[in-house]
Protein backbone atom coordinates (compact mmCIF):
# COMPACT_ATOMS: atom_id res chain seq x y z
CA UNK A 1 0.00 0.00 0.00
CA UNK A 2 2.78 2.38 0.90
CA UNK A 3 4.93 1.96 -2.17
CA UNK A 4 2.49 3.34 -4.76
CA UNK A 5 1.85 6.28 -2.42
CA UNK A 6 5.44 7.58 -2.58
CA UNK A 7 5.47 8.40 -6.30
CA UNK A 8 1.98 9.81 -5.93
CA UNK A 9 3.13 12.14 -3.17
CA UNK A 10 6.21 13.09 -5.17
CA UNK A 11 4.08 13.69 -8.23
CA UNK A 12 1.70 15.86 -6.21
CA UNK A 13 4.59 17.85 -4.72
CA UNK A 14 6.17 18.18 -8.16
CA UNK A 15 2.86 19.34 -9.65
CA UNK A 16 2.37 21.88 -6.90
CA UNK A 17 5.94 23.14 -7.39
CA UNK A 18 5.37 23.31 -11.12
CA UNK A 19 2.15 25.31 -10.70
CA UNK A 20 3.92 27.54 -8.17
CA UNK A 21 6.86 27.97 -10.51
CA UNK A 22 4.66 28.77 -13.50
CA UNK A 23 2.55 31.21 -11.52
CA UNK A 24 5.67 33.11 -10.42
CA UNK A 25 7.81 32.66 -13.47
CA UNK A 26 5.17 33.94 -15.86
CA UNK A 27 4.87 37.50 -14.68
CA UNK A 28 8.46 37.56 -13.48
CA UNK A 29 9.66 36.51 -16.90
CA UNK A 30 7.54 39.23 -18.51
CA UNK A 31 8.82 41.78 -16.04
CA UNK A 32 12.39 40.73 -16.79
CA UNK A 33 11.77 41.13 -20.49
CA UNK A 34 10.28 44.56 -19.93
CA UNK A 35 13.21 45.53 -17.78
CA UNK A 36 15.53 44.23 -20.48
CA UNK A 37 13.97 46.69 -22.88
CA UNK A 38 13.95 49.55 -20.49
CA UNK A 39 17.21 49.15 -18.61
CA UNK A 40 19.57 47.23 -20.83
CA UNK A 41 19.11 49.52 -23.78
CA UNK A 42 19.83 53.04 -22.58
CA UNK A 43 18.19 56.06 -24.14
CA UNK A 44 20.53 58.39 -26.01
CA UNK A 45 20.17 62.15 -26.29
CA UNK A 46 22.67 64.20 -28.29
CA UNK A 47 22.37 67.96 -27.80
CA UNK A 48 24.48 69.56 -30.51
CA UNK A 49 25.12 73.30 -30.71
CA UNK A 50 26.08 75.16 -33.85
CA UNK A 51 29.38 77.07 -33.77
CA UNK A 52 29.69 76.95 -29.98
CA UNK A 53 33.33 77.55 -29.04
CA UNK A 54 35.43 75.44 -26.68
CA UNK A 55 35.61 78.37 -24.25
CA UNK A 56 31.97 79.47 -24.23
CA UNK A 57 30.64 77.63 -21.16
CA UNK A 58 31.43 78.49 -17.59
CA UNK A 59 32.47 74.87 -16.94
CA UNK A 60 35.01 75.30 -19.77
CA UNK A 61 36.35 78.49 -18.28
CA UNK A 62 34.26 81.35 -19.69
CA UNK A 63 34.58 84.15 -17.16
CA UNK A 64 31.13 85.74 -17.49
CA UNK A 65 28.70 83.56 -19.45
CA UNK A 66 26.66 81.66 -16.86
CA UNK A 67 25.76 78.07 -17.69
CA UNK A 68 24.62 76.55 -14.38
CA UNK A 69 22.74 73.65 -15.98
CA UNK A 70 25.66 72.57 -18.15
CA UNK A 71 28.00 73.09 -15.21
CA UNK A 72 25.82 70.75 -13.14
CA UNK A 73 25.66 68.28 -16.02
CA UNK A 74 29.47 68.36 -16.17
CA UNK A 75 29.76 67.94 -12.41
CA UNK A 76 27.44 64.93 -12.49
CA UNK A 77 29.03 63.50 -15.63
CA UNK A 78 32.28 63.66 -17.59
CA UNK A 79 33.66 66.83 -19.06
CA UNK A 80 35.75 65.81 -22.08
CA UNK A 81 38.46 68.38 -22.70
CA UNK A 82 40.05 66.81 -25.80
CA UNK A 83 37.02 65.94 -27.88
CA UNK A 84 37.01 66.55 -31.63
CA UNK A 85 34.69 66.93 -34.57
CA UNK A 86 35.73 65.48 -37.92
CA UNK A 87 35.43 68.74 -39.91
CA UNK A 88 35.55 72.43 -38.99
CA UNK A 89 32.20 73.36 -40.61
CA UNK A 90 28.57 72.31 -40.23
CA UNK A 91 27.62 69.82 -42.93
CA UNK A 92 30.63 67.50 -42.95
CA UNK A 93 30.83 67.63 -39.16
CA UNK A 94 27.20 66.48 -38.90
CA UNK A 95 27.75 63.77 -41.52
CA UNK A 96 30.60 62.39 -39.42
CA UNK A 97 28.51 62.35 -36.26
CA UNK A 98 25.67 60.60 -38.07
CA UNK A 99 27.80 57.93 -39.77
CA UNK A 100 30.99 57.42 -37.73
CA UNK A 101 32.97 58.06 -40.92
CA UNK A 102 35.24 60.86 -42.03
CA UNK A 103 33.23 62.94 -44.50
CA UNK A 104 35.84 62.35 -47.22
CA UNK A 105 34.27 58.88 -47.42
CA UNK A 106 30.69 60.07 -47.98
CA UNK A 107 31.07 63.24 -50.03
CA UNK A 108 29.77 65.71 -47.48
CA UNK A 109 31.73 68.93 -47.79
CA UNK A 110 31.24 72.65 -47.45
CA UNK A 111 32.23 73.25 -51.04
CA UNK A 112 30.09 71.08 -53.25
CA UNK A 113 26.59 69.76 -53.40
CA UNK A 114 25.41 70.92 -50.02
CA UNK A 115 25.24 74.69 -50.27
CA UNK A 116 21.73 75.51 -49.13
CA UNK A 117 19.02 76.51 -49.86
CA UNK A 118 19.81 75.78 -53.53
CA UNK A 119 21.52 72.52 -52.89
CA UNK A 120 20.65 69.42 -54.81
CA UNK A 121 22.81 67.29 -52.56
CA UNK A 122 22.63 65.44 -49.30
CA UNK A 123 23.92 62.50 -47.30
CA UNK A 124 23.91 59.48 -49.64
CA UNK A 125 21.25 56.88 -48.88
CA UNK A 126 23.90 54.14 -48.83
CA UNK A 127 25.26 55.60 -45.60
CA UNK A 128 24.07 53.94 -42.40
CA UNK A 129 23.21 56.57 -39.80
CA UNK A 130 23.16 56.40 -36.02
CA UNK A 131 19.38 56.68 -36.25
CA UNK A 132 19.10 53.77 -38.70
CA UNK A 133 21.35 51.61 -36.57
CA UNK A 134 19.39 52.29 -33.38
CA UNK A 135 15.98 52.09 -35.06
CA UNK A 136 16.75 48.60 -36.30
CA UNK A 137 17.60 47.78 -32.69
CA UNK A 138 14.13 48.76 -31.46
CA UNK A 139 14.67 52.45 -30.72
CA UNK A 140 12.21 55.28 -31.29
CA UNK A 141 14.17 57.97 -33.13
CA UNK A 142 13.59 61.70 -33.34
CA UNK A 143 15.44 64.80 -34.46
CA UNK A 144 14.58 68.31 -33.38
CA UNK A 145 16.60 71.11 -34.94
CA UNK A 146 19.11 71.72 -37.72
CA UNK A 147 19.62 68.72 -40.02
CA UNK A 148 21.82 70.19 -42.77
CA UNK A 149 22.41 66.92 -44.59
CA UNK A 150 20.00 67.59 -47.46
CA UNK A 151 16.68 69.42 -47.54
CA UNK A 152 15.13 67.81 -50.61
CA UNK A 153 12.53 65.16 -49.76
CA UNK A 154 14.92 62.34 -50.64
CA UNK A 155 17.47 63.57 -48.09
CA UNK A 156 15.30 64.60 -45.14
CA UNK A 157 15.80 62.92 -41.75
CA UNK A 158 12.93 60.47 -42.25
CA UNK A 159 14.91 58.92 -45.11
CA UNK A 160 17.85 58.39 -42.76
CA UNK A 161 16.25 56.50 -39.89
CA UNK A 162 14.39 59.19 -37.96
CA UNK A 163 10.72 58.59 -37.13
CA UNK A 164 10.05 62.23 -36.34
CA UNK A 165 11.43 65.59 -37.46
CA UNK A 166 10.83 69.17 -36.34
CA UNK A 167 13.23 71.94 -37.23
CA UNK A 168 14.99 74.27 -39.65
CA UNK A 169 16.62 71.93 -42.17
CA UNK A 170 19.78 74.01 -42.75
CA UNK A 171 21.70 77.01 -41.39
CA UNK A 172 19.64 79.86 -40.02
CA UNK A 173 21.49 82.51 -42.09
CA UNK A 174 20.52 80.99 -45.41
CA UNK A 175 17.58 82.23 -47.46
CA UNK A 176 18.46 85.82 -46.57
CA UNK A 177 15.94 88.00 -48.37
CA UNK A 178 16.35 91.46 -46.84
CA UNK A 179 18.19 93.56 -44.30
CA UNK A 180 21.72 94.86 -43.91
CA UNK A 181 24.91 92.81 -43.97
CA UNK A 182 25.12 91.10 -40.60
CA UNK A 183 28.85 91.40 -40.06
CA UNK A 184 28.94 95.07 -41.03
CA UNK A 185 26.13 95.82 -38.57
CA UNK A 186 27.82 93.95 -35.73
CA UNK A 187 31.10 95.75 -36.35
CA UNK A 188 29.26 99.09 -36.28
CA UNK A 189 27.14 98.27 -33.25
CA UNK A 190 27.69 95.37 -30.87
CA UNK A 191 24.08 95.80 -29.67
CA UNK A 192 22.75 94.98 -33.16
CA UNK A 193 19.73 92.70 -33.03
CA UNK A 194 18.75 91.08 -36.36
CA UNK A 195 15.24 90.75 -37.77
CA UNK A 196 14.09 87.17 -38.08
CA UNK A 197 11.88 88.08 -41.04
CA UNK A 198 15.01 88.84 -43.10
CA UNK A 199 15.88 85.13 -43.18
CA UNK A 200 13.27 83.18 -45.07
CA UNK A 201 14.23 79.82 -43.56
CA UNK A 202 11.53 77.17 -43.32
CA UNK A 203 10.44 75.41 -40.14
CA UNK A 204 9.43 71.85 -40.92
CA UNK A 205 7.47 69.10 -39.27
CA UNK A 206 8.14 65.83 -41.05
CA UNK A 207 8.39 66.74 -44.71
CA UNK A 208 6.01 69.70 -44.48
CA UNK A 209 6.90 73.37 -44.06
CA UNK A 210 4.77 74.67 -41.21
CA UNK A 211 6.18 78.18 -40.85
CA UNK A 212 8.18 80.44 -43.17
CA UNK A 213 10.07 82.47 -42.30
CA UNK A 214 10.60 80.59 -39.06
CA UNK A 215 10.38 82.91 -36.07
CA UNK A 216 13.88 82.38 -34.77
CA UNK A 217 13.42 84.51 -31.65
CA UNK A 218 11.78 81.56 -29.93
CA UNK A 219 13.52 78.73 -31.77
CA UNK A 220 15.66 77.47 -28.88
CA UNK A 221 12.63 77.28 -26.62
CA UNK A 222 10.44 75.67 -29.25
CA UNK A 223 13.02 73.04 -30.12
CA UNK A 224 13.16 72.20 -26.44
CA UNK A 225 9.35 72.04 -26.16
CA UNK A 226 9.42 69.43 -28.94
CA UNK A 227 12.32 67.56 -27.37
CA UNK A 228 10.56 67.38 -24.01
CA UNK A 229 7.35 66.18 -25.70
CA UNK A 230 9.36 63.47 -27.50
CA UNK A 231 10.92 62.31 -24.22
CA UNK A 232 7.52 62.13 -22.50
CA UNK A 233 5.95 60.30 -25.42
CA UNK A 234 8.69 57.67 -25.62
CA UNK A 235 9.65 57.40 -21.96
CA UNK A 236 8.67 53.73 -21.70
CA UNK A 237 10.73 52.51 -24.66
CA UNK A 238 14.35 52.97 -25.68
CA UNK A 239 14.76 56.17 -27.67
CA UNK A 240 17.37 58.21 -29.51
CA UNK A 241 16.79 61.95 -29.55
CA UNK A 242 19.08 64.16 -31.61
CA UNK A 243 18.70 67.84 -30.68
CA UNK A 244 20.90 69.98 -32.93
CA UNK A 245 20.20 73.59 -31.95
CA UNK A 246 20.28 76.29 -34.63
CA UNK A 247 22.05 78.63 -32.19
CA UNK A 248 24.60 80.14 -31.64
CA UNK A 249 25.19 80.25 -35.41
CA UNK A 250 24.65 83.80 -36.65
CA UNK A 251 22.17 85.51 -36.99
CA UNK A 252 21.76 85.31 -33.23
CA UNK A 253 18.26 85.24 -31.78
CA UNK A 254 17.02 84.91 -28.24
CA UNK A 255 13.66 85.00 -26.46
CA UNK A 256 12.54 88.49 -25.54
CA UNK A 257 12.71 87.91 -21.79
CA UNK A 258 16.36 86.88 -22.04
CA UNK A 259 17.66 89.83 -24.05
CA UNK A 260 20.31 91.85 -22.30
CA UNK A 261 20.51 89.47 -19.35
CA UNK A 262 24.08 88.21 -19.76
CA UNK A 263 27.28 90.14 -19.26
CA UNK A 264 28.55 88.97 -22.66
CA UNK A 265 26.04 90.72 -24.93
CA UNK A 266 23.69 88.95 -27.31
CA UNK A 267 26.05 86.00 -27.76
CA UNK A 268 26.06 85.43 -23.99
CA UNK A 269 22.25 85.75 -23.87
CA UNK A 270 21.97 83.03 -26.52
CA UNK A 271 24.30 80.65 -24.67
CA UNK A 272 22.51 81.25 -21.38
CA UNK A 273 19.19 80.46 -23.09
CA UNK A 274 20.61 77.23 -24.50
CA UNK A 275 21.84 76.37 -21.02
CA UNK A 276 18.42 76.95 -19.45
CA UNK A 277 16.86 74.73 -22.10
CA UNK A 278 19.39 71.95 -21.51
CA UNK A 279 18.16 72.20 -17.92
CA UNK A 280 14.58 71.62 -19.13
CA UNK A 281 15.64 68.45 -20.97
CA UNK A 282 17.41 67.09 -17.89
CA UNK A 283 14.41 68.00 -15.75
CA UNK A 284 12.09 66.07 -18.10
CA UNK A 285 14.27 62.97 -17.67
CA UNK A 286 13.98 63.27 -13.90
CA UNK A 287 10.22 63.75 -14.05
CA UNK A 288 9.85 60.66 -16.24
CA UNK A 289 12.17 58.77 -13.88
CA UNK A 290 14.44 57.76 -16.73
CA UNK A 291 17.40 59.81 -15.63
CA UNK A 292 19.47 56.74 -14.81
CA UNK A 293 18.85 54.98 -18.06
CA UNK A 294 19.60 57.92 -20.32
CA UNK A 295 23.00 58.92 -21.63
CA UNK A 296 23.01 62.60 -22.56
CA UNK A 297 25.82 64.01 -24.69
CA UNK A 298 26.31 67.75 -25.18
CA UNK A 299 28.69 69.07 -27.85
CA UNK A 300 29.15 71.44 -30.80
CA UNK A 301 29.60 70.95 -34.56
CA UNK A 302 32.70 73.18 -34.91
CA UNK A 303 34.52 76.05 -33.27
CA UNK A 304 33.43 79.68 -32.97
CA UNK A 305 32.85 81.93 -35.98
CA UNK A 306 35.48 84.44 -35.01
CA UNK A 307 34.96 86.95 -37.82
CA UNK A 308 31.61 87.95 -36.32
CA UNK A 309 33.36 89.83 -33.57
CA UNK A 310 31.29 89.92 -30.37
CA UNK A 311 28.56 87.84 -32.05
CA UNK A 312 31.01 84.96 -32.47
CA UNK A 313 32.12 82.78 -29.56
CA UNK A 314 35.46 81.96 -28.01
CA UNK A 315 37.74 78.97 -28.28
CA UNK A 316 39.36 79.89 -24.94
CA UNK A 317 43.09 79.11 -25.05
CA UNK A 318 42.83 77.26 -28.37
CA UNK A 319 44.18 78.72 -31.61
CA UNK A 320 41.82 79.63 -34.45
CA UNK A 321 38.13 78.96 -34.90
CA UNK A 322 35.52 77.67 -37.31
CA UNK A 323 36.77 76.75 -40.77
CA UNK A 324 40.31 75.96 -39.62
CA UNK A 325 42.08 72.80 -38.55
CA UNK A 326 43.64 74.49 -35.55
CA UNK A 327 42.34 73.22 -32.22
CA UNK A 328 39.87 76.10 -31.98
CA UNK A 329 38.14 74.92 -35.15
CA UNK A 330 37.79 71.27 -34.29
CA UNK A 331 38.05 70.74 -30.52
CA UNK A 332 34.62 71.23 -28.99
CA UNK A 333 33.23 71.48 -25.44
CA UNK A 334 31.73 68.08 -24.69
CA UNK A 335 29.92 66.61 -21.72
CA UNK A 336 28.62 63.07 -21.16
CA UNK A 337 26.10 62.45 -18.38
CA UNK A 338 24.58 59.18 -17.25
CA UNK A 339 23.83 59.16 -13.52
CA UNK A 340 24.82 55.99 -11.72
CA UNK A 341 26.70 54.64 -14.73
CA UNK A 342 29.59 56.88 -15.63
CA UNK A 343 32.02 58.25 -13.10
CA UNK A 344 32.03 62.01 -12.82
CA UNK A 345 35.04 64.20 -13.43
CA UNK A 346 37.25 65.82 -16.03
CA UNK A 347 38.11 63.46 -18.87
CA UNK A 348 41.21 64.36 -20.91
CA UNK A 349 41.05 61.19 -23.06
CA UNK A 350 40.86 61.72 -26.83
CA UNK A 351 37.38 61.36 -28.26
CA UNK A 352 35.38 62.42 -31.29
CA UNK A 353 31.82 62.79 -32.47
CA UNK A 354 32.87 60.02 -34.89
CA UNK A 355 32.87 57.71 -31.88
CA UNK A 356 29.21 58.07 -30.92
CA UNK A 357 28.34 55.40 -33.51
CA UNK A 358 30.52 52.65 -32.01
CA UNK A 359 29.88 53.78 -28.45
CA UNK A 360 26.10 53.73 -28.80
CA UNK A 361 26.30 50.38 -30.59
CA UNK A 362 28.32 48.96 -27.73
CA UNK A 363 26.04 50.35 -25.01
CA UNK A 364 22.80 49.27 -26.70
CA UNK A 365 23.81 45.97 -28.31
CA UNK A 366 23.11 47.40 -31.77
CA UNK A 367 25.08 46.08 -34.69
CA UNK A 368 27.53 48.33 -36.49
CA UNK A 369 27.41 48.19 -40.28
CA UNK A 370 30.00 45.57 -41.21
CA UNK A 371 30.29 46.22 -44.93
CA UNK A 372 32.25 49.48 -44.84
CA UNK A 373 35.12 51.23 -43.14
CA UNK A 374 34.21 53.14 -40.02
CA UNK A 375 36.35 55.72 -38.23
CA UNK A 376 34.50 55.19 -34.97
CA UNK A 377 35.89 53.92 -31.67
CA UNK A 378 33.93 52.59 -28.74
CA UNK A 379 34.49 55.07 -25.91
CA UNK A 380 32.47 53.07 -23.39
CA UNK A 381 35.58 51.69 -21.62
CA UNK A 382 36.51 55.28 -20.79
CA UNK A 383 32.98 56.31 -19.90
CA UNK A 384 32.32 53.30 -17.69
CA UNK A 385 35.73 52.50 -16.32
CA UNK A 386 38.02 55.42 -16.88
CA UNK A 387 40.68 53.59 -18.85
CA UNK A 388 41.56 51.67 -21.99
CA UNK A 389 40.71 54.31 -24.55
CA UNK A 390 40.87 52.84 -28.05
CA UNK A 391 41.17 56.29 -29.70
CA UNK A 392 44.80 57.35 -29.80
CA UNK A 393 44.79 59.60 -32.85
CA UNK A 394 42.73 62.08 -34.81
CA UNK A 395 42.95 63.25 -38.41
CA UNK A 396 42.10 66.84 -39.31
CA UNK A 397 40.33 66.80 -42.64
CA UNK A 398 38.81 69.81 -44.29
CA UNK A 399 36.89 68.80 -47.39
CA UNK A 400 39.31 66.79 -49.54
CA UNK A 401 42.42 68.01 -47.78
CA UNK A 402 44.17 66.30 -44.91
CA UNK A 403 45.71 69.17 -42.95
CA UNK A 404 46.98 67.55 -39.79
CA UNK A 405 47.27 64.55 -37.52
CA UNK A 406 47.17 64.25 -33.76
CA UNK A 407 48.74 61.21 -32.17
CA UNK A 408 48.98 61.16 -28.40
CA UNK A 409 50.47 64.47 -27.32
CA UNK A 410 51.74 65.42 -30.79
CA UNK A 411 50.06 67.31 -33.60
CA UNK A 412 51.60 67.74 -37.03
CA UNK A 413 50.29 70.23 -39.59
CA UNK A 414 51.17 69.72 -43.23
CA UNK A 415 48.74 72.43 -44.27
CA UNK A 416 46.94 75.23 -42.49
CA UNK A 417 44.77 78.25 -43.11
CA UNK A 418 44.71 81.69 -41.63
CA UNK A 419 43.16 81.21 -38.23
CA UNK A 420 40.00 83.30 -38.72
CA UNK A 421 36.96 82.64 -40.83
CA UNK A 422 37.93 79.94 -43.24
CA UNK A 423 40.97 81.96 -44.21
CA UNK A 424 43.32 81.51 -47.11
CA UNK A 425 45.71 78.63 -47.09
CA UNK A 426 49.07 79.47 -45.55
CA UNK A 427 52.07 78.17 -47.44
CA UNK A 428 54.15 76.06 -45.06
CA UNK A 429 57.87 75.77 -45.80
CA UNK A 430 57.86 72.49 -43.88
CA UNK A 431 55.43 70.56 -41.67
CA UNK A 432 54.91 72.12 -38.24
CA UNK A 433 54.96 70.05 -35.08
CA UNK A 434 53.27 71.00 -31.82
CA UNK A 435 53.27 69.27 -28.44
CA UNK A 436 49.59 69.85 -28.00
CA UNK A 437 49.47 69.00 -24.30
CA UNK A 438 52.28 71.35 -23.26
CA UNK A 439 51.34 73.88 -25.92
CA UNK A 440 47.57 73.83 -26.22
CA UNK A 441 47.57 77.11 -28.18
CA UNK A 442 49.79 75.75 -30.99
CA UNK A 443 52.35 78.54 -30.56
CA UNK A 444 55.68 76.70 -30.56
CA UNK A 445 56.66 74.76 -33.66
CA UNK A 446 59.16 72.13 -32.48
CA UNK A 447 59.55 70.21 -35.75
CA UNK A 448 63.30 70.83 -35.91
CA UNK A 449 63.83 69.40 -32.43
CA UNK A 450 61.94 66.16 -33.10
CA UNK A 451 62.60 65.04 -36.70
CA UNK A 452 61.75 61.42 -35.88
CA UNK A 453 58.34 62.35 -34.55
CA UNK A 454 57.73 64.34 -37.72
CA UNK A 455 58.69 61.48 -40.00
CA UNK A 456 56.63 58.95 -38.02
CA UNK A 457 53.57 61.18 -38.19
CA UNK A 458 54.05 61.82 -41.91
CA UNK A 459 54.19 58.09 -42.44
CA UNK A 460 51.02 57.60 -40.40
CA UNK A 461 49.23 60.27 -42.43
CA UNK A 462 50.16 58.50 -45.64
CA UNK A 463 48.90 55.18 -44.29
CA UNK A 464 45.62 56.83 -43.32
CA UNK A 465 45.29 58.44 -46.73
CA UNK A 466 45.87 55.08 -48.37
CA UNK A 467 43.03 53.65 -46.29
CA UNK A 468 40.57 56.25 -47.57
CA UNK A 469 38.58 55.81 -50.72
CA UNK A 470 37.38 59.37 -51.35
CA UNK A 471 33.80 59.87 -52.43
CA UNK A 472 33.83 61.07 -56.09
CA UNK A 473 32.21 64.39 -55.10
CA UNK A 474 35.20 65.12 -52.89
CA UNK A 475 37.67 64.68 -55.71
CA UNK A 476 35.80 67.30 -57.71
CA UNK A 477 36.47 70.02 -55.12
CA UNK A 478 39.16 72.44 -56.29
CA UNK A 479 42.25 72.31 -54.13
CA UNK A 480 42.14 76.03 -53.54
CA UNK A 481 38.94 76.27 -51.56
CA UNK A 482 36.97 79.44 -51.57
CA UNK A 483 33.52 78.28 -50.51
CA UNK A 484 31.67 80.12 -47.81
CA UNK A 485 31.46 78.06 -44.65
CA UNK A 486 28.05 76.88 -43.48
Ligand code: MG
Nearest residue numbers: 050051090301
Ligand atom coordinates in the same frame (compact mmCIF):
# COMPACT_ATOMS: atom_id res chain seq x y z
MG1 MG B 1 28.49 75.04 -37.38
